[in-house]
Every structure is written in structure tokens, then in C-alpha cells.
Amino acid sequence: MTDEAPESEPEPRLLTRLNRRGFRLVMLLDAVGVLALMLVVMVSRFGALPWPTYTVGQYAFSFAVSTLVFLVTFYFGGLYEREPRLGGSGVFAKAARLALAAGSFVALLNLVISGVARQRWEITGRALPFPIGSLVLVILLAGLVVVLNRGIVHVLRTRREGLPRVVLAGDAADLQLARDHVAVNGSELRVVAEVDDPHEIVDVVDRTGATDVLLLSGGWLDLWYPRTIGRLDRRDVTVLLRVGGRETLFGLARLREVAGLPFVLLMPQTMASSQRHFKRLLDLFLVLVTAPVWIVVLAGVALHQLVVAGRPLLYTQTRVGVGGKTFEMRKFRTMRTDAEARGGAQLATRGDPRVIPACRWLRSTRADELPQILHILAGQMSVVGPRPERPELTAGFEQEIAGYTRRHEVPPGLTGLAQIHGRYHTDAEYKLGYDLQYLVNWSPVLDLEIIVRTVWVVLARRV
Structure with missing residues (x-):
């Protein structure tokens, strides 16, 4: 047998299929555990129902929202990624950090809910549907609940599978x-x-x-x-x-x-599925929040192109996206319509003679890439990521540069770490080093940092 032999994948078990769809038994256990912890803390502080200030239904709503916040935080924090059974996982430290983050967000939500309560439910005072003192106890104990649940799952799996x-x-x-x-x-x-x-x-x-x-x-x-x-x-x-x-x-x-x-x-992929999902949500949030700005700029650039370059306004090109799959990428046309009639696919160079003189500023400010925001909405691209290359160039790079396919693990980006450090003519292997650094070190903060630095690069017109 060689590594190139055709694959024959065995039919996965039911639990395996559910796991691949994102379901984890431990999710259900965590939901029950966190909710039960909230109830135990409240009963220990205030006794049996009814509790003061709010109705049972209002408390139930608050607890349900708080539990959901904990679960969402745990998910995007990576607590539900498939973990190996061998070796320690350090889950308690991670769970404690995530419980603190979730508890802080719940506290903010409770402040909002209390404000609504004073206006619509005619409740006076500063009473919260989830008192801060109780929330602090939940935060301190949530890590233990998470560890206990994983212990339960481990015992059940060992009994079932050995x-x-x-x-x-x-x-x-x-x-x-x-x-x-x-x-x-x-x-x-x-x-x-x-x-x-x-x-x-x-x-x-x-x-x-x-x-x-x-x-x-x-x-x-x-x-x-x-x-x-x-x-x-x-x-x-x-x-x-x-x-x-x-x-x-x-x-x-x-x-x-x-x-x-x-x-x-x-792992076959550097970024966990929870990270990829969070990155997608961050992309949609950024694009929708900035929509009033980029829609106006997009219309202005389109009008400029119509005057100085004529039709077609957009240039369509096949590019390699996530997973090595190709898609049709659009950008404002900045080159002559016969730019590749003789030489075929070529990398852009400094002072490229194929560029229309009145459109050079679009390339230097990267405004020609603005139509790709629509690809972000469609899920074909991301705000930040490795820049997409053409299939014919990608095929050559994959043969010449070890590890080049790793950059296809995430959707290509409108900007990226390589773009803020390099230029249009920068060597592909040099850019790959930055792309791999981005994959290994990804975080929402890194994406925001790259976006801010991209703005600086554009303003400085350093490309």
C-alpha cells in the first residue's frame, strides 16, 4: 500500500456522525450543569421559591440566557473540539478562563435586563435578575462543573469502548x-x-x-x-x-x-472548527457594520472607472480558495483589456506597464479590491487571510515551495499579514512565511490588528 492508494472510508458510527456535525454529549451535560449550578447557588442564598423582586418566569428567562452565554463562550473558546483521550488536556485552566469571560458578559446582560425591568416591568431599585454575588459563585464553580462533566464522558466512553x-x-x-x-x-x-x-x-x-x-x-x-x-x-x-x-x-x-x-x-488543519466559525461571524459583523462606508466608496470608484477606463468595470479571474477549490473573483479593472494576450498569467510588478495610468492609485490604495467584499458576504473570502492566487500560479508554487497548500486551510482574505509586510511584487515564498504565521497564531485580536495596519499601509500608499 502507498499513500496515493484510493481511499475506502468506513461507515462512521452514529455518535461519530453527530460529532462531525458539531454535536457533543458534553454540551448537553454542560448546559444542565451550569443551569443546575445557578439554581443551587440561588437556593443556597435565598431559599426556596419564590425569590424576591422578579417572577419565576423572569428568573427562568435570565437563567436560560445566562446558560446560553456560557455555552457559546465555551464553544468559541474551543472546549468542544475533539480532544485526544491520551495525555492531559489542561481543561480546568481553560474552563476557568472561559467561565470568567462568560460571567463578565452575563453581568453586562443583567445590567441591560435590569434597565429594561425598571422601564417595562415597573420594578424599582437596582435588583438584578441574576445577582452579582450569585454570579461570582457560579464563575468560581463553573470550571469544576466542566471538569466533572468531562470526567463523566470519559468514564462512559471507557465503559463503552474500553x-x-x-x-x-x-x-x-x-x-x-x-x-x-x-x-x-x-x-x-x-x-x-x-x-x-x-x-x-x-x-x-x-x-x-x-x-x-x-x-x-x-x-x-x-x-x-x-x-x-x-x-x-x-x-x-x-x-x-x-x-x-x-x-x-x-x-x-x-x-x-x-x-x-x-x-x-x-491536526490536518491548523485552525479548529470553532475558530473558523468565530472568524466567519467576525467577518459578517465587520462587513455589515462598515456597510455605509464601503457602499459609498464602491459607488464612487465605479463611477471613476467608468470615466477613465470604460467598460468592463470589473475584471473576473479564477482564483484558488479554501480547500484548494476555485472561484471567480472580481475586482475593478486597472489593466488594459489585452494585458495578458501575449504573456499569459503573470505576477504584478512595480511600475507594471499593463496598468492604466489613471488607475495606478487604485492599486496603490488597494481600492481595486473593494468588489471582493461581496465574496466575503458569500463566504468565499474573509476580511483577513492569505491572498488568493490564480490556479496556474498556485500549481507552480505548490511544486516549488514546501507547505504552500497550508495557506488554503482558511478562506482567502481581502488583506493579510503578508500584505502589510509585503508588496505586489514580493516573493511568493516570503509571503508564505507570513501566511503560515497567521494560521498558527490566529485570534480575533490579530485580525483586528491586521485591519488597522492595513489602513495605515493604504494611507501611506506603501505597496
């Missing part, structure tokens, strides 16, 4: 090292197979029903990424890579100890 079924994969010396450690510290797992040929792993996993793969030899990573790791991920098989002492000194985040050896989790 211990994690592990395949050890690596060279002979690495396999012997793993055997020695498992013999002493391997009570949390069951080794079902050993593989010393990197091309056999998928067959072995299918045959043994393994749930986890411990990749012991780092040299195999180039052979497995991204195709083999993606195939294992679609089978809900976790892949952990052993790292040595030197790598641990580099400050690798989220090291996991399995049988006394340090590992890091390998």
Missing part, C-alpha cells in the same frame, strides 16, 4: 523505546499493533480498530502530512507525535505526556 487502542509507529529503535515506557507507565492505553513501515498505517488502523496512533519517528512526518493524517482524522483517529528534549526547549505549547513520553497533537 481503553484507547493504540498503534505504535516508528523505526525499530523508537518502537523499542516506546515498548519499554508502555511496560512501566502504559496502564492508560492498550497497544493493538506496531508499524515499522510508514505506508501501512491506514490498513493497520482499519484492521485493528485503533483509536490513536503514536508517531515515534519524526522523520515519518513528511511522508504522512497532510494526506495520511487527514485520512486518519476522517476515521476519528488521533495522531500524536513524540518530541525530543531539544524540541521541548523550543517552548512547544500543549505538550502531552503519554506513557512517560512527551507528545504533541497533530
Whole structure:
């Protein structure tokens, strides 16, 4: 078997299919747990119903909204991403931080609700439907509830499936090292197979029903990424890579100890699904909030183009988007209509003679990219991300530059980290370094920072 063999994916179980659609049993447990915690705290402070100030229905509404806020915060904070059963996950620290964030937002909502209550429900005073003192107790205890729920899920899964079924994969010396450690510290797992040929792993996993793969030899990573790791991920098989002492000194985040050896989790995609969903919501929010501005600017630029460049106003080009899929991208036409009649697809250069002189300012200010806001609304692009390239250029870059396909893990952006550091003529490999940094370090704050710096680049006309 080779890594290029046709795939035959097994039919996933019901729970697996639900997981892939985003459902997690632990979501339901967290909802029940947080709601129960709120009720226990209120009863301990104020006794049995009825409680003062508000009706039972008003309290119920407040508790339901507060529980939803906690769940949404937990989701976008990554608490519901699929976690490996092997190695510690540090879930308590993450849950505590997210509970604090959710509690702060609930406090703001309660202030708003109390204002509405004074106006519409004819309730006087400063009473809140969820008292701050009770909310503080919920925040302090929510982390424990989250950890308890994950413990329940772990016990249920272990009873149903048994211990994690592990395949050890690596060279002979690495396999012997793993055997020695498992013999002493391997009570949390069951080794079902050993593989010393990197091309056999998928067959072995299918045959043994393994749930986890411990990749012991780092040299195999180039052979497995991204195709083999993606195939294992679609089978809900976790892949952990052993790292040595030197790598641990580099400050690798989220090291996991399995049988006394340090590992890091390998994922086919850098950004988790919760991060991608949050990024999409952020895109829609930014585009809709700024709509009055960009609609006016778009109309003004269109009128300018009609006068100085004539028709067609827009230039349509096939570009490579998320997942390597192509789409038809539109921008204001700034080049002559016969710009590529002779040379074919070419990268733009400084002082490009194909550019219409009266349209150079559009390229220097990047106003020619404004029609791509419509692609953002359609979900084909993002406000921030790697810039989309043409398929013929992308094919060449993928052959010449290792890791170039990684930039297709997220929708292409109107602007990006590479754009604020580079220019139209900047080398593709140089830009890729910034694109990969963006993927690894993504956060909403980073997106906002890039947007602000893009405005500065445009004003300075440094392209």
C-alpha cells in the first residue's frame, strides 16, 4: 500500500456522525450543569421559591440566557473540539478562563435586563435578575462543573469502548523505546499493533480498530502530512507525535505526556472548527457594520472607472480558495483589456506597464479590491487571510515551495499579514512565511490588528 492508494472510508458510527456535525454529549451535560449550578447557588442564598423582586418566569428567562452565554463562550473558546483521550488536556485552566469571560458578559446582560425591568416591568431599585454575588459563585464553580462533566464522558466512553487502542509507529529503535515506557507507565492505553513501515498505517488502523496512533519517528512526518493524517482524522483517529528534549526547549505549547513520553497533537488543519466559525461571524459583523462606508466608496470608484477606463468595470479571474477549490473573483479593472494576450498569467510588478495610468492609485490604495467584499458576504473570502492566487500560479508554487497548500486551510482574505509586510511584487515564498504565521497564531485580536495596519499601509500608499 502507498499513500496515493484510493481511499475506502468506513461507515462512521452514529455518535461519530453527530460529532462531525458539531454535536457533543458534553454540551448537553454542560448546559444542565451550569443551569443546575445557578439554581443551587440561588437556593443556597435565598431559599426556596419564590425569590424576591422578579417572577419565576423572569428568573427562568435570565437563567436560560445566562446558560446560553456560557455555552457559546465555551464553544468559541474551543472546549468542544475533539480532544485526544491520551495525555492531559489542561481543561480546568481553560474552563476557568472561559467561565470568567462568560460571567463578565452575563453581568453586562443583567445590567441591560435590569434597565429594561425598571422601564417595562415597573420594578424599582437596582435588583438584578441574576445577582452579582450569585454570579461570582457560579464563575468560581463553573470550571469544576466542566471538569466533572468531562470526567463523566470519559468514564462512559471507557465503559463503552474500553481503553484507547493504540498503534505504535516508528523505526525499530523508537518502537523499542516506546515498548519499554508502555511496560512501566502504559496502564492508560492498550497497544493493538506496531508499524515499522510508514505506508501501512491506514490498513493497520482499519484492521485493528485503533483509536490513536503514536508517531515515534519524526522523520515519518513528511511522508504522512497532510494526506495520511487527514485520512486518519476522517476515521476519528488521533495522531500524536513524540518530541525530543531539544524540541521541548523550543517552548512547544500543549505538550502531552503519554506513557512517560512527551507528545504533541497533530491536526490536518491548523485552525479548529470553532475558530473558523468565530472568524466567519467576525467577518459578517465587520462587513455589515462598515456597510455605509464601503457602499459609498464602491459607488464612487465605479463611477471613476467608468470615466477613465470604460467598460468592463470589473475584471473576473479564477482564483484558488479554501480547500484548494476555485472561484471567480472580481475586482475593478486597472489593466488594459489585452494585458495578458501575449504573456499569459503573470505576477504584478512595480511600475507594471499593463496598468492604466489613471488607475495606478487604485492599486496603490488597494481600492481595486473593494468588489471582493461581496465574496466575503458569500463566504468565499474573509476580511483577513492569505491572498488568493490564480490556479496556474498556485500549481507552480505548490511544486516549488514546501507547505504552500497550508495557506488554503482558511478562506482567502481581502488583506493579510503578508500584505502589510509585503508588496505586489514580493516573493511568493516570503509571503508564505507570513501566511503560515497567521494560521498558527490566529485570534480575533490579530485580525483586528491586521485591519488597522492595513489602513495605515493604504494611507501611506506603501505597496
